[in-house]
Amino acid sequence: xxxxxxxxxxxxxxxxxxxxxxxxxxxxxxxxxxxxxxxxxxxxxxxxxxxxxxxxxxxxxxxxxxxxxxxxxxxxxxxxxxxxxxxxxxxxxxxxxxxxxxxxxxxxxxxxxxxxxxxxxxxxxxxxxxxxxxxxxxxxxxxxxxxxxxxxxxxxxxxxxxxxxxxxxxxxxxxxxxxxxxxxxxx
Amino acid sequence: xxxxxxxxxxxxxxxxxxxxxxxxxxxxxxxxxxxxxxxxxxxxxxxxxxxxxxxxxxxxxxxxxxxxxxxxxxxxxxxxxxxxxxxxxxxxxxxxxxxxxxxxxxxxxxxxxxxxxxxxxxxxxxxxxxxxxxxxxxxxxxxxxxxxxxxxxxxxxxxxxxxxxxxxxxxxxxxxxxxxxxxxxxxxxxxxxxxxxxxxxxxxxxxxxxxxxxxxxxxxxxxxxxxxxxxxxxxxxxxxxxxxxxxxxxxxxx
Numbered sequence: 060x061x062x063x064x065x066x067x068x069x070x071x072x073x074x075x076x077x078x079x080x081x082x083x084x085x086x087x088x089x090x091x092x093x094x095x096x097x098x099x100x101x102x103x104x105x106x107x108x109x110x111x112x113x114x115x116x117x118x119x120x121x122x123x124x125x126x127x128x129x130x131x132x133x134x135x136x137x138x139x140x141x142x143x144x145x146x147x148x149x150x151x152x153x154x155x156x157x158x159x160x161x162x163x164x165x166x167x168x169x170x171x172x173x174x175x176x177x178x179x180x181x182x183x184x185x186x187x188x189x190x191x192x193x194x195x196x197x198x199x200x201x202x203x204x205x206x207x208x209x210x211x212x213x214x215x216x217x218x219x220x221x222x223x224x225x226x227x228x229x230x231x232x233x234x235x236x237x238x239x240x241x242x243x244x245x246x
Numbered sequence: 247x248x249x250x251x252x253x254x255x256x257x258x259x260x261x262x263x264x265x266x267x268x269x270x271x272x273x274x275x276x277x278x279x280x281x282x283x284x285x286x287x288x289x290x291x292x293x294x295x296x297x298x299x300x301x302x303x304x305x306x307x308x309x310x311x312x313x314x315x316x317x318x319x320x321x322x323x324x325x326x327x328x329x330x331x332x333x334x335x336x337x338x339x340x341x342x343x344x345x346x347x348x349x350x351x352x353x354x355x356x357x358x359x360x361x362x363x364x365x366x367x368x369x370x371x372x373x374x375x376x377x378x379x380x381x382x383x384x385x386x387x388x389x390x391x392x393x394x395x396x397x398x399x400x401x402x403x404x405x406x407x408x409x410x411x412x413x414x415x416x417x418x419x420x421x422x423x424x425x426x427x428x429x430x431x432x433x434x435x436x437x438x439x440x441x442x443x444x445x446x447x448x449x450x451x452x453x454x455x456x457x458x459x460x461x462x463x464x465x466x467x468x469x470x471x472x473x474x475x476x477x478x479x480x481x482x483x484x485x486x487x488x489x490x491x492x493x494x495x496x497x498x499x500x
Contacts, residue, residue: 169441209405225433227426229448230481235474236421236451 070118071101073200074163074189078104078114081161081187081204085112088150095135098128101163103136109153111140114161121164121186123174130178133160160184167205176207272490273343275382277399278363280311285385286363287315287460288417288450290328292486293361294465295479297324301487302354304346307363308334317463324468325353336368340378359490366395369402379407383447383486387418388428397435404440412436413489415447415482425449447485451478 079085085104092100102114113133117125140154160183162175167186175184186205191198278285289305296303302325305316309332316328327349331342343362350358362378382403386396396414403410414432416425425448433444455475459466467476 169439225430225437225443226446227429227433228446228485229422229425230484231422231449231451231474231478233422235477236419 067118070189070200071116074116074202075102077200077202078102078161081185081202083107083112083159094132096131098132100132100136105150105152106159108156109151110156111136111152111158112161113158114163117162117164119165121162121167121171121188123171125162125164126171126175126178126184129160129162129184133158157181157183161187163187163189163202165189169208172205172208272347272357273340273360273362273378273381274486274490275362275364275379275403276385277366277369277382277396277403278307278385279366279395280308283313283315283460284417284452284456286310287456288385288452289361289363290316290326291456291459291466291479292450292483293326293328294323295467295476295483296359296361296487297326298467299480299483299487301356301483302350302358304329304343304350304358304360305363306331306339306343306346306360308332308339308365315460315463323465334363334365334368336364336378339364339368343378357491359486366399366402369399369406379403379410381411381490382407382413384412384414384432384444385450386414386416386428386432388416388424389418392418393428393432396432400432400436401440404442411445412442413445413447415450417450417452419449422449445489448482449478450482451475 075087075090078087083106085106087102087104089103090101092103094100100113101116102112104112104114106112113129113136115125115129115132136158137154140152140158144150144152144154160179162184164186166188167175172186175186178184186207188203188205190201190203192201193199276285276289278289286307289307293303293305304327306329309330314330316322319328319330321327327346329342329346331338339362343360347358347360350360361383364378384396384400386393400412403412414429416428419425419428429444429446433446436442436444451474453473453475455466455470455473458464459469462469466473467479470476
């Protein structure tokens with residue numbers, strides 16, 4: 060297996076194992092499904108309340124195209140839940156509920172987050188950021204649910220009015236910290 | 247700490263004269279939690295260092311629930327005035343800070359700087375805080391729990407005052423590298439989530455000298471000049487003065 064394929068497989072395994080930790084327990088029903096226009100759906104899962112969940116992954120970074128693909132695939136899944144129930148009545152799915160949509164990527168721009176909020180004001184579209192973090196026991200995949208930006212927040216100042224960059228500055232040197240035991244004061 | 251009626255009258259009695267308009271650039275708003283002794287002490291020491299560098303300074307803070315890091319409200323070392331406010335709503339803090347700035351300006355030809363401690367709770371619930379939040383300085387510690395609180399304060403500030411100039415000063419670190427990392431992680435989050443940049447105001451050292459300052463209620467820069475803690479205060483104060491449009495009259499001692 061090529062290193063890149065091995066990394067992708069490891070990522071997929073970790074993501075799958077952590078899907079249930081994103082607020083709602085999920086039972087995975089199908090993996091790597093060919094959905095709308097034969098595009099792949101990473102997972103289709105079911106929550107305890109019978110709401111289906113559609114999961115898409117973009118390992119290269121989430122953008123508005125991922126949101127668009129997710130919405131299309133969710134519609135594709137929702138249109139088929141009733142048929143699946145006829146084939147498998149024990150599925151526990153409720154066809155009248157709009158499926159939840161989970162979009163996973165290493166990063167989402169503010170534009171994409173706003174677009175996701177506007178596309179699904181019911182909160183059934185969830186953006187999840189994943190990142191590998193180094194630990195003593197090797198890299199660990201961390202998942203963060205991204206809250207949508209609050210609507211109506213005033214526009215930040217124009218680009219040319221902002222400071223150019225967040226650059227740390229200090230006139231001290233490391234020798235100023237020799238003998239400093241760190242925070243010695245009470246909280 | 248017992249306070250004289252005159253010390254709190256400004257917050258309780260109707261004003262006879264309209265409050266002077268504060269130059270927003272001369273107010274530095276610092277989010278601070280109740281009973282946060284370390285940040286309170288750093289703020290007071292910073293105010294004294296501003297005065298030592300030739301900039302008239304005042305400190306406006308919520309009335310402490312317990313012991314204070316300063317000797318008493320009123321004018322103290324190097325003429326730094328401490329004003330305790332209760333209740334510490336943003337409106338009252340802004341009005342009190344404006345008056346403190348006017349008093350300090352009347353005593354010197356150099357424009358003053360007023361440090362204003364703002365309760366974290368007020369940042370969310372109070373409205374019309376724009377004038378007070380024009381310039382915000384976060385005192386950030388690397389501890390993860392504290393960074394979450396710092397982040398919450400930053401988020402609230404940006405929501406209330408999107409044009410606020412945002413700065414961060416790190417403390418509670420064991421090395422300059424730790425300070426840099428703490429600032430950069432906070433700045434990266436601010437740029438990513440809020441699309442705002444942070445201005446760095448260096449690092450303060452909270453070593454045994456700050457503890458002594460709290461216990462003795464004597465400012466570090468007078469009681470322990472030449473120590474790393476005093477040098478750090480001088481460095482941060484010089485940056486605050488320079489960014490407010492002034493120039494430090496006395497350069498930090500090396």
